[in-house]
Amino acid sequence: MDTGFFVTWLRDAATRIRLQRDRLTELDAAIGDADHGANLDRGFTEVCKALEDWPPTAPAQALLTAGTTLIRRVGGASGPLYGSAFRAMGKALQDPVTLPGFAAAFEAGVVAVERLGKAAPGDKTMIDALAPASRALTAAVEKGLTPYEAFHRAAVAAEEGSRATIPMRARKGRASYLGERSVGHEDPGAASSALILGALAGVAVKEATKEVD
Amino acid sequence: MKKLINTAQSVVEDALSGMAAAHPSLRVRERVVYRASGPRAGKVGLVSGGGSGHEPLHAGFVGYGMLDAACPGEVFTSPVPDQIIEATRAVDGGAGVLHIVKNYTGDVLNFELAAELCDDVQVASVLVDDDVAVEDSLYTAGRRGTGATLFVEKIAGALAEQGAPLAEVARVAADVDERSRSFGIALTSCTTPAAGKPTFELPDTQVELGIGIHGEPGRRRVPMASARELAAVAMEAVHGDLPLTGDLLVMVNGMGGTPLMELYVVFAEVEAFIRGKGARVSRSLVGNYVTSLDMQGFSVTVCRLDGELTRLWDAPVDTPGLRWGR
Numbered sequence: 257m258d259t260g261f262f263v264t265w266l267r268d269a270a271t272r273i274r275l276q277r278d279r280l281t282e283l284d285a286a287i288g289d290a291d292h293g294a295n296l297d298r299g300f301t302e303v304c305k306a307l308e309d310w311p312p313t314a315p316a317q318a319l320l321t322a323g324t325t326l327i328r329r330v331g332g333a334s335g336p337l338y339g340s341a342f343r344a345m346g347k348a349l350q351d352p353v354t355l356p357g358f359a360a361a362f363e364a365g366v367v368a369v370e371r372l373g374k375a376a377p378g379d380k381t382m383i384d385a386l387a388p389a390s391r392a393l394t395a396a397v398e399k400g401l402t403p404y405e406a407f408h409r410a411a412v413a414a415e416e417g418s419r420a421t422i423p424m425r426a427r428k429g430r431a432s433y434l435g436e437r438s439v440g441h442e443d444p445g446a447a448s449s450a451l452i453l454g455a456l457a458g459v460a461v462k463e464a465t466k467e468v469d
Numbered sequence: 470m471k472k473l474i475n476t477a478q479s480v481v482e483d484a485l486s487g488m489a490a491a492h493p494s495l496r497v498r499e500r501v502v503y504r505a506s507g508p509r510a511g512k513v514g515l516v517s518g519g520g521s522g523h524e525p526l527h528a529g530f531v532g533y534g535m536l537d538a539a540c541p542g543e544v545f546t547s548p549v550p551d552q553i554i555e556a557t558r559a560v561d562g563g564a565g566v567l568h569i570v571k572n573y574t575g576d577v578l579n580f581e582l583a584a585e586l587c588d589d590v591q592v593a594s595v596l597v598d599d600d601v602a603v604e605d606s607l608y609t610a611g612r613r614g615t616g617a618t619l620f621v622e623k624i625a626g627a628l629a630e631q632g633a634p635l636a637e638v639a640r641v642a643a644d645v646d647e648r649s650r651s652f653g654i655a656l657t658s659c660t661t662p663a664a665g666k667p668t669f670e671l672p673d674t675q676v677e678l679g680i681g682i683h684g685e686p687g688r689r690r691v692p693m694a695s696a697r698e699l700a701a702v703a704m705e706a707v708h709g710d711l712p713l714t715g716d717l718l719v720m721v722n723g724m725g726g727t728p729l730m731e732l733y734v735v736f737a738e739v740e741a742f743i744r745g746k747g748a749r750v751s752r753s754l755v756g757n758y759v760t761s762l763d764m765q766g767f768s769v770t771v772c773r774l775d776g777e778l779t780r781l782w783d784a785p786v787d788t789p790g791l792r793w794g795r
Contacts, residue, residue: 285668289545289683294663298543327582331520332546332575336582372578425608429574430685432609433602437686 257353257403261459262318263307269455270300276451283444287431292334292444299330299338315353319346333429334445337369337382344368355403359393362410366390373428380424380431380438382445388413389453404457404464411450411457418446470665472763477662481521481543485528492789494532500548501556502528502539513629513638514538514560517569517622518553519576520545522661522762523682525790526618532788533795535626536569544661544762545683547575553583557590565591565635567642569621571614572598573683593639597621599651599770601710602679602688613681616722616759616770617649620782623791627784641781645772650711652703653768655680655687655724659761678702682724682761682768696731700738703769711773713743716751718772718782725760727767732756735767743771752782758790 273280273296281293306325312318319342327339348364350357366386375381392413396406419442426438429445474480481500489497496505508514517527518540527539537560540548557566566587570580577596584592597614625642633641655677658667661684668684671677676699679687691702707713721736723729736755743750751774759768774782785795 281664285664287686289685290661290664290668291544291546295543295546328549328551330546331542331549331579333573333578334575335549336575336578373574427608429610430681430683433613433681433685433688435604435609435688437688 259315262315265459266322269452270304272451272455273300280444286441287438295332299326302329316346316349340368340372341365356397359397363390375428379428380421380426380443381428382449384421385414385417385446385449388417404460407457407460411453414450414453418450421446480662500552502531508560508562510562512562513564513635514566516556518548526759529790530622530788534630534786535622535788547579550583557587561590568594572596574610593635595642597646599649601650601706616651616768620772621645624781627781649772650707651770652706653680655766657765659684659764696734697738700735704742713746713748716774718752718774719750720754720770722768723757724764724766726763726765
């Protein structure tokens with residue numbers, strides 16, 4: 257996992273968010289204020305631009321650049337939350353990057369989101385996708401799986417976590433104003449987290465394919 | 470969707486250009502709206518901000534007797550820390566700066582990050598959370614900031630103009646929030662330029678009770694009723710939370726798409742309700758002040774006044790959105 261791996265991850269995440277922009281906005285319209293897709297698309301487009309303007313020379317630097325850009329450019333709650341997650345990951349990441357090192361850094365990112373957003377699992381937030389992904393990564397490390405398998409499991413866990421927010425009643429963010437009426441809708445923050453984890457698994461597939469070649 | 474825009478992406482930028490062109494008393498730089506006259510030495514600076522789409526809030530309240538700077542974010546999206554830091558440093562006249570923050574997760578996070586990074590300026594902040602439609606409990610993000618934001622900006626602005634120190638301005642600002650309650654009712658959803666279609670579907674025969682100012686759905690839907698009945702629903706909610714007594718400052722606020730004539734119809738009912746409870750409308754405001762794009766509907770905000778707050782409310786103000794006495 258070199259610097260290129262992380263840059264590709266962030267770029268692929270940007271592409272997935274762009275392709276799913278309308279779905280994220282629709283999810284947000286149901287229980288929020290219909291701007292999640294537009295805001296994240298704008299933020300990750302800026303991330304791609306920042307990675308071109310200041311090409312990172314280390315994995316941690318790529319994550320720090322992404323985090324700072326999201327905090328400075330997105331606004332809303334998702335900008336500071338995703339921004340802090342990437343920054344905390346970047347700060348915790350040791351070079352050269354190993355799977356155990358990545359899993360530990362990812363957990364630091366999730367902790368940063370929990371702390372800033374004062375959210376816990378079950379509150380119907382991005383934590384409900386990120387925390388299961390983090391647990392999947394740790395479990396994969398313990399089982400001695402390859403990065404590809406680990407990232408695949410993390411992506412699946414995030415996806416399942418996001419779908420598991422549908423029956424939840426929101427306790428944080430704008431959806432919490434709805435009370436019971438937030439039940440029955442997938443949380444847009446959890447859905448975008450699943451997209452970002454999906455991109456991670458996708459990049460790992462590309463890398464694994466390269467090795468086979 | 471029919472909207473007077475050039476592109477959905479440029480709507481905030483284009484509107485700010487128009488504001489700057491229309492009001493020479495304002496200066497717009499890097500997505501911050503300032504008083505053109507700059508900071509005054511020894512005066513506490515007032516900075517607010519929030520998503521765009523609520524005009525005239527906040528940029529329309531920049532000027533003598535109210536804000537020193539406003540930070541507009543994207544439509545319904547809080548500003549970013551860079552804007553807030555820039556504004557805070559620029560308006561500091563040496564007496565410190567008060568951040569007036571509406572209680573939404575995004576606004577709170579971005580203002581907190583900015584205040585942390587502005588360690589060269591003395592910053593205090595007040596959180597506005599007046600909306601009784603939201604249950605204030607462990608299970609929500611807390612009450613939303615809506616109409617009382619205008620009251621806080623006006624009254625704290627007057628006090629700052631008179632040279633009061635930061636701690637005093639912050640105390641009175643928090644006191645105004647404490648004494649204020651709001652409730653809103655929507656007849657239609659709003660349509661954000663980016664989404665291009667209504668945020669929620671509301672049949673012609675129904676209204677949404679307890680809406681916020683971002684097109685977020687409310688607590689409950691009920692059949693459409695008369696202005697008298699709807700005003701009573703809003704006022705009962707307010708009265709149930711903060712009993713109406715004494716002299717009140719009362720605002721009937723349009724959500725952006727409702728004719729002023731209808732707001733006056735509502736105001737008459739609100740006034741009658743208040744009289745019925747033995748309280749008195751001492752000061753009033755009727756119009757579109759804290760809007761939600763093109764949403765039809767109204768909100769009512771009530772503040773229990775005392776002598777000092779009345780005097781500060783009456784003090785001269787000169788902004789594009791609010792002007793008297795000067």
